[in-house]
Amino acid sequence: MIVRVKMFVVNLVVVLLMISCKLEQSKITYPYMFKAETNPFVKHIRTADPDAHVWKDGKLWVYTSQDHVPDSTLITAPWHVYNKMDGYHVFSTENMIDWTDHGEILHSKNVEWGLKEGGFMWAPGGAYKNGIYYLYFPHMDKENKFRTGVATSKFPQGPFVAEPNFIEGTSGIDPMCFIDDDGQAYLYFGRMMVAKLSDDMLTLAEKPKRINAGNEKIMEGAFMHKRNGKYYYSYTNHKEEINHGFYSIGDNPYGPFEYKGPVNP
Known part of the structure; x- marks a missing residue:
């Protein structure tokens, strides 16, 4: 009986902490400015998959996914539990101490071709070319297959607008855009795949190569x-x-x- 009472108390504390955390997050207004003097530098939300760039304004911009998986399942969770990852954020800084969380820049609800249930918004990759900022992201289509989507913005902080369709020829997760010295852009994605991007940065210019x-x-x-x-x-x-x-x-x-x-x- 004592063990059961203790377990009940422990579970109740965990639940209350989770509720408290959610309530605290709900009070945040964006852009949210904070100081980061220790690691991890983001503590007000749970983030993952940072993609960092120094854009033309000289600031460091970090694009991240956002994890909504309950703490109690993180250690033993099967991969499909991470369907709760959703809502990309971007952070900026000039000195690595003073940071701004610009808030949510893209969510699965804004992706027409994706699962209506949402989630599965995993590691994103940012790029800049011809005055436009691009955010490449993995997401499941309506046939439960991972594809690469792309969203665009005129500003590094977004908001980003997703294209109505995923990039044909893509599969797998964790897309990354690399722009070479000659201006040619390449998309890396999935398990060891690469392809040139067209000049519009929205489509593949060739069949992907392993x-x-x-x-x-x-x-x-x-x-x-x-x-x-x-x-x-x-x-x-x-x-x-x-x-x-x-x-x-x-x-x-x-x-x-x-x-x-x-x-x-």
Whole structure:
């Protein structure tokens, strides 16, 4: 009986904390300004999948997904529990201390081609070209298949307006747009896929190609950057017990890439 009472008290405390947290979040008005002197720098909402850029205004802009999964399920949750991820936010700063949360910039309810139940708004990727800001995002279509959508805005803080259809030829999760020195944009998405984007940044200019990264242990989170003429293709594997972040180096955006191992062993 004592054990049952204790468990009841513990569960009641957890529920009250969750309700309190939701009530606190509901009181926030945007844009919301806060100071970040420790990690994590965002504490007023639960965020994931940061995609960081320094745009032409010199500020650092961080685009994130938002996690609504209850704390009690996070550790043992099967992947489908994360259908509760929804509502992208963007944060900006000039000094890494003073931050602004510009609020929700896109939600599944604004995506015509997506599941009517919503959710499944996972890791986004931002880009800027020709005076327009682009937000590439994964979402499930009405046939329960992951596709890449794209939304646009004239301002880095949005709001972003989603295109009426997903990008044909895409699949999988975690899209990322890389723009090379010559202005050509590439879309990386899913399990080791890449394709040039058309000049409008809204469609693929070619059939997607599979990347040879010199390593098949790739699950998600593909990212591309360029340094001293070399292309760095990085990615994660959450099923790897010791090293989760890996990278490979190549001479062009398509690869092939030479596997270099974990980023931080």
